[in-house]
Amino acid sequence: MFPRILYNSLSLRRLRPPQSSFALSASFFASLFHNQLAASMSVKELVDSAIAENKIAIFSKSWCPYCKKAKALFAEEFPEVQATIFELDERDDGSAIQEYLLKVSGQRTVPNVFVNGEHVGGSDDVRASFSQGKLTQLVNASTGTRL
Numbered sequence: 291m292f293p294r295i296l297y298n299s300l301s302l303r304r305l306r307p308p309q310s311s312f313a314l315s316a317s318f319f320a321s322l323f324h325n326q327l328a329a330s331m332s333v334k335e336l337v338d339s340a341i342a343e344n345k346i347a348i349f350s351k352s353w354c355p356y357c358k359k360a361k362a363l364f365a366e367e368f369p370e371v372q373a374t375i376f377e378l379d380e381r382d383d384g385s386a387i388q389e390y391l392l393k394v395s396g397q398r399t400v401p402n403v404f405v406n407g408e409h410v411g412g413s414d415d416v417r418a419s420f421s422q423g424k425l426t427q428l429v430n431a432s433t434g435t436r437l
């Protein structure tokens with residue numbers, strides 16, 4: 291007790307070397323970088339595995355009319371095949387997923403549709419591909435290790 295009071299009253303704490311602002315900002319930026327990296331890795335893993343492991347992966351927004359059209363086409367034309375749908379507006383990581391999709395597919399808009407690991411595109415592309423018979427071929431193509 292006594293030495294503590296003495297320590298405080300003599301303000302000996304001030305004699306401790308202060309942590310340099312360089313060290314503080316370096317550790318701050320390192321942790322920021324680490325968090326960003328961790329976040330982007332999980333989005334990358336999520337999207338990569340969603341595309342690779344699902345026969346039909348649709349990145350969508352629940353209110354989007356183009357998305358509704360694309361989802362309806364798959365539900366009506368391929369009812370036996372389960373489409374995996376990610377509603378980006380209902381997820382905290384929705385914007386990050388959209389940014390990553392731009393990187394991997396060159397497309398930022400939703401819906402963003404992948405079939406058997408192949409990028410089909412948006413709603414207009416899905417409809418065009420279906421009209422040409424390509425979408426049916428792609429859906430029915432051998433799935434290898436995919437679901």
Ligand SMILES: N[C@@H](CCC(=O)N[C@@H](CS)C(=O)NCC(=O)O)C(=O)O
Binds near residue numbers: 354357398
């Ligand atoms: N021609 C595109 C139109 C898609 C489109 O405009 N989608 C809107 C939502 S309805 C969009 O992605 N807007 C940008 C955003 O929501 O970030 C298609 O057929 O998919």
